[in-house]
Amino acid sequence: MTAVTDSTAEADDDLLTALLTPLRLRGVFASWWIMPAPWGIRGAGESSAILHYVRSGALAVTLPGTTEPTWIRAGELALFPHGTGHELADRPGRALMPLELVLPDRPAGGTRVVELDGTGPVTELLCGGLHYDAAAVPVIYRSLPDVLLVDERMQAREPLLSTVLAQLASRDEFETPGSTLVTLRAFELVFVLALRAALSDLGSDAPAVQALRHPGIARSLLAVHTRFEQAWTLETLAYEAHMSRSAFAATFRDLVGVTPARYLANRRMQEAARLLTETPLPLGALPDRVGYRSAVGFHAAFRAHFGTTPARFRQ
Structure with a gap:
């Protein structure tokens, strides 16, 4: 007998796991x-x-x-x-x-x-x-x-x-x-x-649930949470979501509460904080690991987010 799986349920589970891990x-x-x-x-x-x-x-x-x-x-x-x-x-x-x-x-x-x-x-x-x-x-x-x-x-x-x-x-x-x-x-x-x-x-009227159950937004959230190191732009995230650039930007902000760029930056800072506190990764390797091609840009973003430098944060 052929096993039948619910791909939607599996995708939801993958996203919840990525969000909460x-x-x-x-x-x-x-x-x-x-x-x-x-x-x-x-x-x-x-x-x-x-x-x-x-x-x-x-x-x-x-x-x-x-x-x-x-x-x-x-x-x-x-x-x-x-x-x-x-x-x-x-x-x-x-x-x-x-x-x-x-x-x-x-x-x-x-x-x-x-x-x-x-x-x-x-x-x-x-x-x-x-x-x-x-x-x-x-x-x-x-x-x-x-x-x-x-x-x-x-x-x-x-x-x-x-x-x-x-x-x-x-x-x-x-x-x-x-x-x-x-x-x-x-x-x-x-x-x-x-x-x-x-x-x-949760009921379908909850914003968090609407975001998780929206096919395009859910795909983009999973991409940001699991592939944050990639060089994402609004255009590439919209492509990942199978949506137009304008529709994606508006829907994402309505359901998630922030812009895609802000959400991506938050996820990268989340991972940077984890690497600083849980691993001995050298500071110089940190920007590339979390998706920044410029060390200067990473340090500016980190200070804006946490109010301190990566070195002091690790201490």
């Missing part, structure tokens, strides 16, 4: 919560992504400016890509305690176990403050909604996600000597897999 976490603050009802917590906005995984029980999440809560039940995951402030409670209408009173200090690399007082049904929650490398975040990330819910149906498409979450949700993981790096990489994997699952399921 560079994401790196610099640190994680992990906390395990045991909360008998009644309880309520109000968290201010954070400069990191936030992850909530409900191991048992259920909770209601309310975002600023909204009155209708989102329920997260056992086995489900909520990801706040931009660290948007929100309220958590065992049910809507509870009195809320500021997070700062419960956990005033939440350093990257730290872990805490929090047990609240109460006599009602217990909710067990794993929380992660995910401090990511802003230089490695694709531009399209900025168009994600304030919260992404990854339910068990969506997790089934990423079997490794459920496995890693279950391991992280075990309190023993927090008490193992030398587990900091393992925990960091496990949360990094959860971060990327949860984004993959959520992006695959």
Whole structure:
């Protein structure tokens, strides 16, 4: 029997992989919560992504400016890509305690176990403050909604996600000597897999999804992410997208939020930052590796993007 594959789905998967592979976490603050009802917590906005995984029980999440809560039940995951402030409670209408009173200090690399007082049904929650490398975040990330819910149906498409979450949700993981790096990489994997699952399921009205599902724009994004070192121009990217120059430029900006030239420059700077921090590549080899034919042009672009020189960035 001849196997039939969905080429569109494979292309989408290739693009998601290319977009999310560079994401790196610099640190994680992990906390395990045991909360008998009644309880309520109000968290201010954070400069990191936030992850909530409900191991048992259920909770209601309310975002600023909204009155209708989102329920997260056992086995489900909520990801706040931009660290948007929100309220958590065992049910809507509870009195809320500021997070700062419960956990005033939440350093990257730290872990805490929090047990609240109460006599009602217990909710067990794993929380992660995910401090990511802003230089490695694709531009399209900025168009994600304030919260992404990854339910068990969506997790089934990423079997490794459920496995890693279950391991992280075990309190023993927090008490193992030398587990900091393992925990960091496990949360990094959860971060990327949860984004993959959520992006695959977002409604078609989301700009990020429209860009990923537009045949021409998707082809150009994949080209930029995987072949950034090539001498791309607006004309050659439009040719890659099978679109006219003017239609490509306008559609790309509408869906992605920046011009093709800016997106390409961001991707090249993203790779330059990775090479500087993760490899011993000589500085002189860097411009050509990321698509610049002029060392002067590369250094000017790098300083404009990061506010410093490649040498100082590496230090």
